Amino acid sequence: MKNNAGKPILLKMVAAIQENKDYLGEVDGLIGDGDHGMNMNKGFSMFGDLIYEREISFTDGLNELGNVLFSKIGGSMGPIYGTVFMGMAEAGKDFDEIDLDRFAAMLAAGLRDLRDVVQAQVGDKTLIDTLEPAVVAVETAAGEGKSFADALGAMKAAAQAGRDSTRDLVAKFGRSSRLGERSRGVLDAGAVSCCIILCAMADGIMDLAGG
Numbered sequence: 001m002k003n004n005a006g007k008p009i010l011l012k013m014v015a016a017i018q019e020n021k022d023y024l025g026e027v028d029g030l031i032g033d034g035d036h037g038m039n040m041n042k043g044f045s046m047f048g049d050l051i052y053e054r055e056i057s058f059t060d061g062l063n064e065l066g067n068v069l070f071s072k073i074g075g076s077m078g079p080i081y082g083t084v085f086m087g088m089a090e091a092g093k094d095f096d097e098i099d100l101d102r103f104a105a106m107l108a109a110g111l112r113d114l115r116d117v118v119q120a121q122v123g124d125k126t127l128i129d130t131l132e133p134a135v136v137a138v139e140t141a142a143g144e145g146k147s148f149a150d151a152l153g154a155m156k157a158a159a160q161a162g163r164d165s166t167r168d169l170v171a172k173f174g175r176s177s178r179l180g181e182r183s184r185g186v187l188d189a190g191a192v193s194c195c196i197i198l199c200a201m202a203d204g205i206m207d208l209a210g211g
Contacts, residue, residue, distance in 0.1 A: 003095050005057025006050065009204030010065065014048035016200035018109040019191070024196075028189035029108050030083065031171065036189040042080075043073040045085040058098065059106075061087035077190060080114065080127065081156055081197075087113030100151050103205075104142040107135045122162075124172035127190035130162040150207070161189065194204050 016038050017024075024037030026099035047068045051061060062085045070082030091109035094104050111131055120126040122133070137158035166188040 001059075001098050001205060002056045003059055003092070003098055005208060006029050006098075006204075007056055007061060008208060009058055009201060010051065010056070010061040011048060012204035012207070013065075013197055013200045014044045016196050017044040018048075020193075020196050024193055026188055027187050027192050030186045032189055035075065036193065039073040039075055039077060040193055043069040045109075046072055059089045059092040059095065062086070063093075077193075080118065083114050083117055084110040084131070089131060094185040100138075100146075100148040103139045103148070104135075104151070107138055111135045120172065123169060124139040125166045125169035125173075125188045125191070127164050127188070129169070129188065130191040130198070131161050132159040133162040134194075136164075139172045149206060152206060156199050159195040159198045163191045166191045175205070 009125040021037040021041040024040060025034050026037075030034035044065070047061075047065045052070070056064070065124070066082040066085030066089060068082075069078045069085070072078070087110040087137065090107040090207050092098060092102060098106070114128075118126075120128045122129055134155045137154040138151050141154050146154075152170070164187070167186065168184060169188070170184050171188070
């Protein structure tokens with residue numbers, strides 16, 4: 001895809017968070033403070049308003065989204081998502097076109113930058129349970145020479161499976177970690193929002209490619 005044609009992908013991500021604001025709040029309210037949907041909606045909506053009447057590339061948009069989330073929303077999730085998106089943007093800033101290998105490199109950079117600032121691993125009931133399997137799925141598909149469309153499908157499936165895996169995990173980080181075993185049986189809100197974002201990103205790329 002053309003990097004400078006990526007604005008519709010960004011707007012699809014914004015719309016996905018806006019549409020799921022209440023659901024994210026409900027999920028977070030079960031074992032957290034219930035403000036994840038409100039905070040995510042605030043940040044993504046601010047970003048959507050900023051770019052609505054502007055021409056902006058996919059990577060420039062990711063960088064701007066990261067900056068908004070990092071500086072404008074409360075809690076730990078703003079800096080976490082800000083780090084991921086700005087890492088992706090930095091890795092892809094010189095790309096005129098983004099193919100599967102380049103997209104995989106961007107995702108990997110976002111995850112790598114996040115790992116520099118958080119200690120959570122897969123199994124700790126965080127968004128890492130969604131993000132890391134999704135990144136691995138795209139890297140694996142690229143390594144196997146699969147199509148971009150197949151890789152995006154694999155990314156969505158891995159993200160969804162990772163999200164669902166958090167239901168049976170005990171939280172190790174954040175407010176919900178204080179609940180211990182009582183945090184089991186509920187999805188992690190960050191894993192849910194990460195899945196929503198990644199699936200919207202994948203769908204946006206597919207729409208742009210006409211497939």
